[in-house]
Every structure is written in structure tokens, then in C-alpha cells.
Amino acid sequence: MHLVREISENLFWVGADDRRLELFENVFPIPRGVSYNSYLLLDKKTVLFDTVDKSVSAVFYENLSFLLKNRSLDYVVINHVEPDHCANLAELVLRYPGVKIVGNAKTADMLKQFNNFEASNYNFESGFLEVKEGDFLETGKHKFTFVMAPMVHWPEVMVSYDTTEKILFSADAFGTFGALSGHIFADELNFETEWLNDARRYYTNIVGKYGNQVQALLAKAAALDIKLVCPLHGPVWRKNFGWYLEKYQRWSAYVPEDDAVLIVYGSIYGNTENAANILAALLAEKGVRNIRLFNVSKTHPSEIVAEAFRCSHLIFAAATYNAGVFCNMETVLEHLKAHNIQNRTVAIIENGSWAPQAGEIMAKFFQTIPKINMIERKITINSSLKQNQRSELELLAGDIYASMPKTVIPAHDVKTAPIQNEPFFKLSYGLFLLTVRDGEKDNGCIINTAVQLTDVPKRITFSVIRKNYTNDILKKTGVFNISILKQSTPFDVFKRFGFSSGRDVEKFANCPKKTRSANGLIYAPEHGNAFISGKVISVTDYDTHTLYIADITESCVIDNAPSMTYQYYFDHVKPKPPITGEKKVGWVCRVCGWIHEGEELPEDIICPLCKHGASDFEKLP
Numbered sequence: 001m002h003l004v005r006e007i008s009e010n011l012f013w014v015g016a017d018d019r020r021l022e023l024f025e026n027v028f029p030i031p032r033g034v035s036y037n038s039y040l041l042l043d044k045k046t047v048l049f050d051t052v053d054k055s056v057s058a059v060f061y062e063n064l065s066f067l068l069k070n071r072s073l074d075y076v077v078i079n080h081v082e083p084d085h086c087a088n089l090a091e092l093v094l095r096y097p098g099v100k101i102v103g104n105a106k107t108a109d110m111l112k113q114f115n116n117f118e119a120s121n122y123n124f125e126s127g128f129l130e131v132k133e134g135d136f137l138e139t140g141k142h143k144f145t146f147v148m149a150p151m152v153h154w155p156e157v158m159v160s161y162d163t164t165e166k167i168l169f170s171a172d173a174f175g176t177f178g179a180l181s182g183h184i185f186a187d188e189l190n191f192e193t194e195w196l197n198d199a200r201r202y203y204t205n206i207v208g209k210y211g212n213q214v215q216a217l218l219a220k221a222a223a224l225d226i227k228l229v230c231p232l233h234g235p236v237w238r239k240n241f242g243w244y245l246e247k248y249q250r251w252s253a254y255v256p257e258d259d260a261v262l263i264v265y266g267s268i269y270g271n272t273e274n275a276a277n278i279l280a281a282l283l284a285e286k287g288v289r290n291i292r293l294f295n296v297s298k299t300h301p302s303e304i305v306a307e308a309f310r311c312s313h314l315i316f317a318a319a320t321y322n323a324g325v326f327c328n329m330e331t332v333l334e335h336l337k338a339h340n341i342q343n344r345t346v347a348i349i350e351n352g353s354w355a356p357q358a359g360e361i362m363a364k365f366f367q368t369i370p371k372i373n374m375i376e377r378k379i380t381i382n383s384s385l386k387q388n389q390r391s392e393l394e395l396l397a398g399d400i401y402a403s404m405p406k407t408v409i410p411a412h413d414v415k416t417a418p419i420q421n422e423p424f425f426k427l428s429y430g431l432f433l434l435t436v437r438d439g440e441k442d443n444g445c446i447i448n449t450a451v452q453l454t455d456v457p458k459r460i461t462f463s464v465i466r467k468n469y470t471n472d473i474l475k476k477t478g479v480f481n482i483s484i485l486k487q488s489t490p491f492d493v494f495k496r497f498g499f500s501s502g503r504d505v506e507k508f509a510n511c512p513k514k515t516r517s518a519n520g521l522i523y524a525p526e527h528g529n530a531f532i533s534g535k536v537i538s539v540t541d542y543d544t545h546t547l548y549i550a551d552i553t554e555s556c557v558i559d560n561a562p563s564m565t566y567q568y569y570f571d572h573v574k575p576k577p578p579i580t581g582e583k584k585v586g587w588v589c590r591v592c593g594w595i596h597e598g599e600e601l602p603e604d605i606i607c608p609l610c611k612h613g614a615s616d617f618e619k620l621p
């Protein structure tokens with residue numbers, strides 16, 4: 001039975017998942033499987049972009065015949081000849097003998113090496129359509145051009161660009177390990193939290209060696225207007241691609257992602273491991289918060305390579321073995337070199353019972369790696385760590401810590417004292433209407449935490465109460481408007497959008513004007529002096545609130561009336577509690593004025609009107 005997904009009008013994913021393969025390229029463990037992506041365009045001409053691995057041929061051909069029905073296949077564009085994408089070609093031409101194979105000169109040579117076209121009765125010389133960089137292929141409504149991308153991952157690799165719909169068929173670039181499991185778009189997945197590690201492991205181990213070539217492709221791609229990116233493995237990108245592109249920029253330039261310490265140890269009886277563990281603890285005591293330890297005899301080198309690309313500091317602790325470096329550590333070092341790791345701070349610990357050698361050999365090894373900042377202090381353990389060597393480890397931890405950017409605050413330097421609520425009320429918050437839309441349903445809520453994060457690109461950050469319905473919609477859609485409210489905004493607006501839930505009421509039901517910005521969402525033309533539209537690029541839940549970072553897609557000033565501040569709201573807008581003559585004992589919610597009666601305020605209280613917590617209550621006078 002076929003399994004296809006529509007990517008855009010008349011363009012379909014016709015690939016398949018593979019969860020049976022243990023080792024990708026017979027090297028890399030893929031516990032989450034992998035997808036082989038192939039795409040079919042039904043234009044005036046029919047065009048297939050790459051094929052799939054032989055292991056999933058059956059469903060691939062079902063997909064093709066389901067979509068083609070009685071049509072012939074006119075073109076198959078070969079962006080990459082590697083057999084996980086091209087092993088089906090000899091059979092494809094047998095099934096669709098009139099198909100033209102589109103590729104570059106190198107593609108042709110390599111295809112003939114891998115396939116026996118004579119056995120398929122296919123005249124390759126007349127069936128092959130050679131394209132060069134910048135050539136065009138018109139297929140009806142669509143017009144494609146081709147960009148050569150040699151060594152991303154093999155020499156024949158090219159990418160295809162649909163100038164009509166702005167779609168990039170990116171070959172191995174922007175791919176990842178991991179079966180798609182029904183998803184096809186990256187924004188259907190929790191990519192940042194659940195896929196990034198596999199994406200990094202895929203990039204670093206498959207094309208990590210070819211950073212310069214990847215940079216060359218990124219430079220060419222920067223000149224294209226790209227709406228969709230269709231890689232040969234993993235999901236298609238239609239939103240937030242800039243976030244992923246930034247990872248590629250770092251990885252290909254060998255710039256660490258994080259100020260972090262990776263400790264890799266090769267230990268025979270646990271004594272070298274003991275030193276690695278103590279060093280990690282000493283670093284943690286100093287305030288380093290991002291430390292990973294790996295046992296080279298347990299963790300696959302591909303994971304260590306990926307983490308080495310992520311971390312700024314690499315510590316290698318190895319026993320001496322056969323007058324050399326512990327064998328599994330030697331393997332890891334060779335993997336790192338093969339994938340061109342560079343531009344890191346490195347420290348070394350060695351162990352040896354009668355003739356320690358590992359340290360010197362590792363130090364010489366790192367002299368062959370570009371841009372290594374070697375920490376001079378090298379620790380030698382004779383069989384096991386002795387009490388008097390703890391100070392050596394402390395000094396090494398100090399050297400490592402000293403070489404890290406000082407965004408890490410030493411934990412022992414921070415003294416604690418009582419935390420009062422009042423200083424937080426003195427922060428100069430504004431008040432804003434955050435609006436979202438889920439299908440036909442508009443909703444919104446009041447927030448007080450929107451600030452600009454960066455100027456180039458324009459980005460903002462803001463938080464929303466996690467329980468809010470608006471928050472649920474925003475997490476789902478990633479698109480919003482923030483209207484900056486004016487001082488003249490009446491209390492009714494705060495009541496409607498701050499103290500009721502869109503789950504119970506239609507918040508915009510009685511709004512006279514429903515003015516929409518370019519993204520189709522409502523903004524507040526009457527009570528707002530400006531609005532900002534954005535799309536979310538990062539979402540993190542923190543206890544009661546969700547923190548968002550977003551790219552700006554539109555911003556517009558409506559008028560020059562002064563903005564509402566939190567202070568102005570409390571002093572001039574929020575009604576004062578009525579004077580009844582009867583003195584109440586209790587706590588008042590500073591945000592909406594709801595009163596909890598009683599001497600004690602429950603620690604876990606949530607205001608039933610505006611959902612703020614205990615920190616927003618104050619005792620009645």
C-alpha cells in the first residue's frame with residue numbers, strides 16, 4: 001500500500017522510513033532509524049528527485065505508480081549517486097524506459113559505475129541529460145536550475161532549485177538520522193529538543209570533513225529565495241529554517257555551539273575514569289554547567305565526534321596501552337581527525353603503570369590539528385590517582401575554567417539573601433495584547449514581558465502563562481502579533497483579555513474593529529500605538545511561564561500616543577478595591593484585584609481571575 005505526503009501543490013514525498021538497518025553506511029548506529037526521501041512533481045512533465053535505498057523499494061514503487069497512475073515518468077533528477085538514493089535506478093529505468101536521467105558530468109560517470117544499464121535495456125548515452133551549474137530545465141509551470149555542491153558529500157553532488165515555487169532539493173545537506181514516522185515537516189516535530197542531536201551526528205559524521213565545501217554551498221544558497229528545503233534524509237523545512245541554517249554555519253566553520261566541556265576517557269580498570277569523574281566534579285564546583293563524559297569503550301565514536309563539534313573544550317584522559325594510547329581512544333582520535341575537528345581548547349590526562357606514553361602521543365597528535373589551544377598542564381597518573389594529586393586536578397580544572405568565557409558564574413561566589421517581591425514591581429514593564437489564531441479561532445491575552453532581543457536580525461523575547469489558552473495556540477501555530485497598548489486603554493480591555501479564558505468566551509466577540517496584519521492575525525488598532533508580528537524560533541517552558549524567542553515578520557506604528565506601563569496601569573487604570581467600611585483580612589491580587597480572604601496566603605495559590613501566582617498577591621492593609 002502506498003504512503004505519500006503532499007509537500008506543496010503537485011509535489012509529493014514518495015520516500016520511506018527504514019527502522020531495520022542497524023548501521024548507516026555500515027558504520028553509524030541509527031537506533032531511531034532513517035528516512036530515504038524521494039520527491040515526485042506532477043507538472044506538465046513528471047519529475048522525480050532522486051530515488052531511495054533498495055531496502056524500501058517496494059513501497060517506493062507503490063508510491064510512484066499510485067501518483068503517476070497512467071502517466072509516464074519524464075525525468076529523474078539525480079542530485080546524489082550514493083546507493084542509499086540511487087540503488088534503484090537500474091530498476092527504475094526498466095519500469096519507466098522513456099525516463100530521462102538528469103545529472104552533471106560526474107553523475108554520469110558514477111551512475112555507470114554503480115548500475116548495469118545494459119541489463120536494463122536502457123541506452124544511457126541517449127537517455128542521460130547533462131546539466132551544468134546555472135542550466136535550466138522547464139517542466140511546464142516549474143523551471144529548475146542546478147547548483148553544483150561537490151563533496152557535500154560526494155564529488156558529483158548537486159542541488160536543484162525550483163525557481164517557480166522557491167524549493168531547494170538539497171541532497172544530503174540539511175538531512176538527519178531518524179525515521180520520519182508519519183511526519184514530513186520539521187515544524188511537525190520537536191526538532192530542537194528531540195532531533196538536533198541526531199541532526200548534528202548526521203552532519204558531523206557524514207559531511208563534517210567537508211566544512212569548506214559546505215560553506216561554499218551555503219554561500220550559493222544565500223543568493224536564492226528559499227521557501228522549502230527538501231533534503232534526502234529527515235524532514236522538509238518550511239518554517240524557522242534560519243535556526244537550522246545557523247547550526248550549519250557553525251558546524252561547517254568548526255565554531256563550537258556551546259561553551260561546554262566534553263571529557264572523553266579510555267580506562268582499563270577504572271582508575272583513569274576516576275580522574276575524569278573527579279575533574280568533572282571540580283569543574284562543576286567552579287560553576288561550569290555543561291559537562292559531558294563519555295567512555296570510549298562504550299560510546300560509539302560518531303556520538304563523540306558530534307559532541308566534539310558542539311563543545312568548546314575537549315579533555316582526553318587515556319591509559320597507556322601497548323606502549324601507545326588506549327586502543328579505543330586511538331580510534332576516537334582518528335575519527336575526530338577524519339572529520340576535521342579543529343578550533344578547540346584541549347587538555348590531556350594520561351595513565352601508565354611503568355612507562356606512561358599516552359599523554360605525549362596525544363599531545364603530538366593535537367599538534368597536527370588546526371587551531372588547537374592546548375592547555376599546558378598535563379596530568380600523569382601512575383596506575384591510580386593518589387590523594388596528593390587532587391591538587392593537580394584542581395589546578396587543571398582551574399586552567400580549563402580560566403580559558404572559558406566568563407558567562408559561567410562560579411556557583412560558590414553567589415551568596416543568597418531574602419528575596420522580596422517589591423523589587424520586581426519596580427521593573428519597567430509595559431503592557432501588551434498578544435494575539436494568536438488557530439484556524440478560524442482568534443484569541444489573545446495580556447502580557448507584560450516583551451522586549452527586543454537582537455537588532456540584526458530583529459528578534460524579540462516574551463513570556464506567557466503556561467496555562468493560558470493563548471499559550472496553547474501559540475505553541476501550536478508559532479505565529480503571533482503583539483500590540484503595544486496605549487495609556488488610554490480602558491480597564492475593560494484588561495478584564496476581557498486578562499481575566500477570562502478563550503476556552504470559555506469568545507474574546508473578540510464584541511470588538512467593533514478586527515483589523516488584521518499581513519500574517520492574518522488581529523492587532524489592536526484602537527488601543528495599540530504599534531504592533532509587531534512574529535514567528536517563533538524557540539520555545540522553553542519554565543515552571544509557570546513559557547519563554548518565547550521570535551523573528552519579526554512585520555512591525556508598524558499606528559499612532560504616537562504614549563505606551564501603557566505596568567506602573568501607570570496600577571496607578572491610574574486598575575480600579576481600587578471598594579471602600580465598604582468593613583475591614584477585610586486577606587490578600588489582594590495586584591494584577592486584577594481579586595481578594596483571597598484569610599490570614600495566610602496558600603503558597604500554591606493561583607488567582608482564579610487572572611491566573612497569577614502567590615508572588616503577585618499583597619496583604620490587604
Ligand code: FEO
Pocket residue numbers: 080082084085153154172232233
Ligand atoms: Fe544519504 Fe551521501 O547519501
